[in-house]
Amino acid sequence: MAEHRKMIEAETDANKRSKWTEKMDRWNKALTEVAGLKGNNVNGRVEKEFIKEIVKDVYHRLQVSLRNPLPLLIGMDRSIEFVTSWLDKFSYTTDVLTILGMGGIGKTSLAKYVYGLRCHKFKRSNYIGNISRKCEQNFTGLLLLQKQLYDDISRTSSIEVNDVSIYTSMIENVVSHKQVFLVLDDIDSLVQLDSMLGSKGFYLGSKIIVTTKDAWLTKSCVLFKKKLAPKHTTHLLNVLKENDSHELLCFHAFNSNHPKAGYKEVSNKFVKYCEGHPLALEVLGKSLYNRDVAYWEDVLEQLEKETGSPIDNVLKMSLDSLSSKNDKDLFKHIACYFVGTNRDVSETILKACRINTTSGITNLMDRCLLSIGENNEFMMHQLLQKMGRFLVYQESPEKPWKRSRLWFHEDSFKVLKQKKGKGNLLGLALDMRMLKKGNSYASFKMETNALSNMENLMLLQLNYVQFSGSYENFPDELRWLCMHGFPLKSIPSDLPMENLVALDMSYSSIESLGICYSNPQLESRKKLIESCSKDKSLLGSLKILNLSFCEQLRSLGSFEKVPSLEMLILTNCIGLLEVCDSIMHCVELAVIDMSYCNNLDHFPRTLHMLKKVKTLLLVGCNSSKSRIEIRDIVSPGIPTESLIVPRDFKLLSVSLPRSLVRLSLANNDLATESFPTSFVWLSMLKDLNLDENPMISMPVCVRSLPSLESLSMKNCKMLTSVERPPHTLTYLDLYLGSKKAMLRKIVFDPKVTTPLQFSIDWRLLASSSFEFEGLIKIQPIASIEKKLLRSLGWIDLDFLNERRLVAEPVSKGREESKTQMYYEFGIFSTIYVGKEIPDWITCKRKGPSISFIIPSSLKQFRGLNFCYVLTSRVLNESLGIVEQDQVLDLPMIIISNITKKHTWIYHHYVYRVRVDGDFAIMLSHWMFGMNEMEGGDEVTIATTQDLGLTEEVGVGFMYDDGNTDEEDALGYYKSWNHIIGGDLLGFQTTTGEYILNSTRFLSSGRVVFPYYLPYIGDEPYYKENQVHFRVFSVRKSNIVGGVHEDETVLYNRPSKMLKI
DSSP states (O other), X not given: OHHHHXXXXXXXXXXXXXXXXXXXXXXHHHHHHHHTSTTOOOTTSOHHHHHXXXXXXXXXXXXXXXXXXXXXXXXXXXXXXXXHHHHHSOOSSOEEEEEEOXXXXXXXXHHHHHHHHHGGGSSEEEEEOOXXXXXXXXXXXXXXXXXXXXXXXXXXXXXXXXXXXXXXXXXXXXXXXXXXXXXXXXXXXXXXXXXXXXXXXXXXXXXXXXXXXOTTHHHHSGGGGSSSOOEEEEEEOOOOOHHHHHHHHHHHHHSSSSOOTTOXXXXXXXXXXXXTOHHHHHHHHHHTTTOOHHHHXXXXXXXXXXXXXXXXXXXXXXXXXXXXHHHXXXXXXXXXXXXXXXXXHHHHHHHHTTOOHHHHHHHHHHTTSOEEOTXXXXXXXHHHHHHHHHHHHTTOSSOGGGSSEEOOHHHHHHXXXXXXXXXXXXXXXXXXXXSOOOHHHHTOOEEGXXXXXXXXXXXXXXXXXXXXXXXXXXXXXXXEEEOTTOOSSSXXXXXXXXXXXXXXXXXXXXOBSOOXXXXXGGTTSXXXXXXXXXXXXXXXXXXEEEOTTOTTOOEEOOGGGOTTOOEEEOTTOTTOOEEOGGGGGOTTOOEEEOTTOTTOSBOOTTGGGOSOOOEEEOTTOSOTTOXXXXXXXXXXXXXXXXXXXXXXXXXXXXXXOTTOSEEEOOSSOOOGGGSOSOOTTXXXXXXXXXXXXXXXXXXXXXXXXXXXXXXEOTTOTXXXXXXXOOTTOOEEEOOOOOSSOOOOEEEOOTTOOXXXXXXXXXXXXXXXXXXXXXXXXXXXXXXXXXXXXXXXXXXXXXXXXXXXXXXXXXTXXXXXXXXXXXXXXXXXXXXXXXXXXXXXXXXXXXXXXXXXXOOOOSSOEEEEEEEEEEESHHHHHHHTOOOSEEEEXXXXXXXXXXXXXXXXXXXXXXXXXEEESSEEEEEEEEEOOTTTOOTTOEEEEEEOOBSBEEEEEXXXXXXXXXXXXXXXXXXXXXXXXXXXXXXXXXXXXXXXOEEEEGGGGGOOOSBOOGGGGGGSOSXXXXXXXXXXXXXXXXXXXXXXXXXXXXXXXXXXXXXXXXXX
């Protein structure tokens, strides 16, 4: 510390001196806090070790798969620090934090960011976003949000509940028994807050973040009226400071932190104009990207002429920059009706409305007016949506029937009731449930002639409306008709549908669309009212049919009437008994969703005849009394192996179209043996979902899929192995919702060379007899071939075969097992109880480190053995602790090649062991090539000091024995990609060090965890945002023991592995 003070005093730059002083103050504060900890004594210890102890516990808990990258936050460091500190502070109460601020200021981004950083620290966590918008747009929006919260916190699937108060009670029950971290984003009413939080209180230590524009909301909710009210904190987000505003603008405009040459003056003017508003800076920056200075100045001049607020002006300018009427109409259509809806569905409808979506959507996205969500849905910032709707409102503020679009349910009701709608209307939306309760609404029946003058109406939503009159009054130009809760049993024959492309009658009383009686048991049923006219061309334009949640629907047929159908959605039609074979007439059909239709007696046998079906979703189609298995049935034209038949439903068979790209068989009680031996005919399948099935291993037929890119087996709680999925795979989801680890083996096809993204809960991985090929391999040392041990230079270790050890892997509880050998990053290791370094390691030294020069030899250097003795004796004596069972934290190993300027910091897969006694030994073998180490190099090896002190270290050197006739026992292990001498770019810092921690495979971001900072350069970051995981690599000849250049090493797989 004294040396740092001298440096500060000698520094002439005031800014640097100020920064160093602030850093010193933080260090002093941290050291003071550590010094006050009971049982710790600074005497004789290095100060940086105290800093490390502060963050040690946090580090070991920070092991979470960030499946979604954290949002970009510039200028919000203080807010991040404030919120994370609030989260990290332990409390015996429930703590609630309200993040306040104007629209577009960054409340949601901040909440998402800290949620991603800290959600793993809680037993249960949940992020609920866009609450006010979802409640505004959907009558059941609040129910759906409650269901999401309850299901995620309880980790069960709740039964269907249609009462907000019942869901509130269910939520109250589950949060009172579990510590939770909950984020409620964009709350704008007490009803929302009370429904999500309830009144009974949360489990002690729970944390709740609420983002809102209204400061009074949080403390006004019923939860704060309890005698023991939560502890409330408020954090107000202000606009960005000038420097941060510059950085944010430049990031979007130049992909840099600084303006290009010649842009400094004009960029300063834009920063001043935006007044620190992040959304305005982002929209402007993106719209000015790759534009010359003259264009910038012209835009600024236009903005300064406007009289509104800067943010409104910027958003309006972005919209005004759309040159074509097509793009402006597209923006208004989406803002009024399609935010949050599937892009493919929306585009189909909009194209039918004579909108050019191909260029239009691109233009909107280029101007930041539109984005596409993770689930392929249209997304738009609330301020932009409100602006789009306000532009329509301005068409006629006092007379809604003169506007081009009606989305506000009160206005739509008024226009229909008064029959004032005219030909100017293009779209109208009315959901009776969204209206304020009153007598005039309850008894309202819409007279269909109220629509007769709306001859240009193309978009019509009439949810839960009672009708009177003839349906022939509906406009002929309709392209989208949505009538949830339709009261009739069939579609009226006089409803004009010649131009209709999308029909949504979810939650309706529809019973049939024309029955065909292929099932003899149904022949006796009385035929219901004809669903359509006998004119087969009546529905000739229909492309999307949605009958979800039509619980009275029994049979679906007459598909010859819808030859253009592209999308058939039948989710949760729990009464559906059959889907007719006439589906073969829908030659354009691309998407079929029959999820949770669990009473099907007859599945269309002609499905395989369709040539364009890309997506087939059969989630939860099996009843709880049956499970799918293979039957020896041969049907004409259907490959025998494609039949998947429920055991109890002898007449149902699933024939899979060869054109499939996406298939979901999730939650169908499918065991491994339920699948056919091959899926080879599904040559186009890219996405396969097998979630929530009781499979023990990945079905063999999955290997036969030649184009598979994504495989999901989430929550397959019986899963023990995934062996050799197709080499084309790029995404693997094995996130298991079970506390008990059963997964033991994940190995890949030797041909796999593409990067693989994967999602897996690291806490569920086993600490013994476990393999994730390319990442970690753990096996009992007793099972290791002597040949491999000799190649490592390990001899006389037979005494370990019967020994046992209690180990704690990263973020997982303890597990006792036989002594294991671990392999990761090209490093072999084993841990056992003992205090004597093996005799065959001759270079030894007392203490935590050793320095040496690698002896030169005529033989080629190929690696070294490093061993240390770890003890708790000195620490226990200083603290007065006497225990038989000791806990030892394994130190990091830091190897520095001073000559070649390489440094590797190795954090072992196991971070803690429990031993009977005071000593434990870690023995490791490091494979090195000539580029990493060779004879004559000066090397230092050190261990860090944690709950356990290194008493002695030793090193031994390994050279090529020159026996080329003997098969290289290490060949298979050298074929892994992410090893020393291989691809470690994702682990390298900007200051050059390699941080070898296997949890890095599961995280994203460039920030280096503070735990490592004492051992590396100033303010480092990772060079890459994440590790681009590859299982195998092509090894070059300069890696000793490798293969010839450009030859892939994929042999010498241990003989005990399953041969395919």
